Amino acid sequence: MPDLILASASPRREELLKQVGLSFDIVPGRVDEEAVRAASPKRLVERLAYLKARSVSLQEPSLPVLGADTVVALGDKILGKPKSPRQALMMLACLQGKPHRVYTGVALVHGQRDRAAVGSEMTRVWMRPLTLDELKTYVATGEPRGKAGSYAIQGMGGGLISRIEGCYFNVVGLPLALTVKMLKTFGVNAF
Numbered sequence: 001m002p003d004l005i006l007a008s009a010s011p012r013r014e015e016l017l018k019q020v021g022l023s024f025d026i027v028p029g030r031v032d033e034e035a036v037r038a039a040s041p042k043r044l045v046e047r048l049a050y051l052k053a054r055s056v057s058l059q060e061p062s063l064p065v066l067g068a069d070t071v072v073a074l075g076d077k078i079l080g081k082p083k084s085p086r087q088a089l090m091m092l093a094c095l096q097g098k099p100h101r102v103y104t105g106v107a108l109v110h111g112q113r114d115r116a117a118v119g120s121e122m123t124r125v126w127m128r129p130l131t132l133d134e135l136k137t138y139v140a141t142g143e144p145r146g147k148a149g150s151y152a153i154q155g156m157g158g159g160l161i162s163r164i165e166g167c168y169f170n171v172v173g174l175p176l177a178l179t180v181k182m183l184k185t186f187g188v189n190a191f
Helices: 011-019 041-057 085-095 132-140 156-160 168-172 176-185
Strands: 004-006 024-026 065-074 077-079 099-110 115-127 161-165
Touching: 004 011, 011 168, 011 176, 041 065, 041 099, 041 115, 065 085, 065 176, 077 085, 085 132, 099 168, 099 176, 115 168, 115 176, 132 156, 156 161, 168 176
Parallel strands: 004 024, 004 065
Antiparallel strands: 065 077, 065 099, 099 115, 115 161
């Protein structure tokens, strides 16, 4: 029997949970992300993570459900997943040469126990200055598709990043230390 349910179709989150030895089923959470508003990037990712976990917990109340959501913030502007290669190019052009913040919200919901917990992590990321040709070449790889801020630090996009301050796994899409700590309070132990 699995330890929990992952309310995400993200292969990166799946890989990270396997990395810490957890057994889980995958049932993607269904939330209209564009309809959700919040006062800050931190509150937004926490709310989205909770709504994703809750949507699955309503169907599967017997196990803890883990939801997560990641956004990139440049100043007050939130950069989600690009809708097109053109939008990815525009996002990357804004990020290059500047620091930005990556927020990931993590939520656990256990319907049968009527219990929920929500947390988040923030990591500062510095993208090196890039030429337009470098940006276009990266976008043409297709890697920015489906990635908050239009880059994947764990892939080719790692070559765009000059440094980070904070949790690397948060930038990948699931802050492992926070997640493992939260799961422990629900009786789910990693390793």
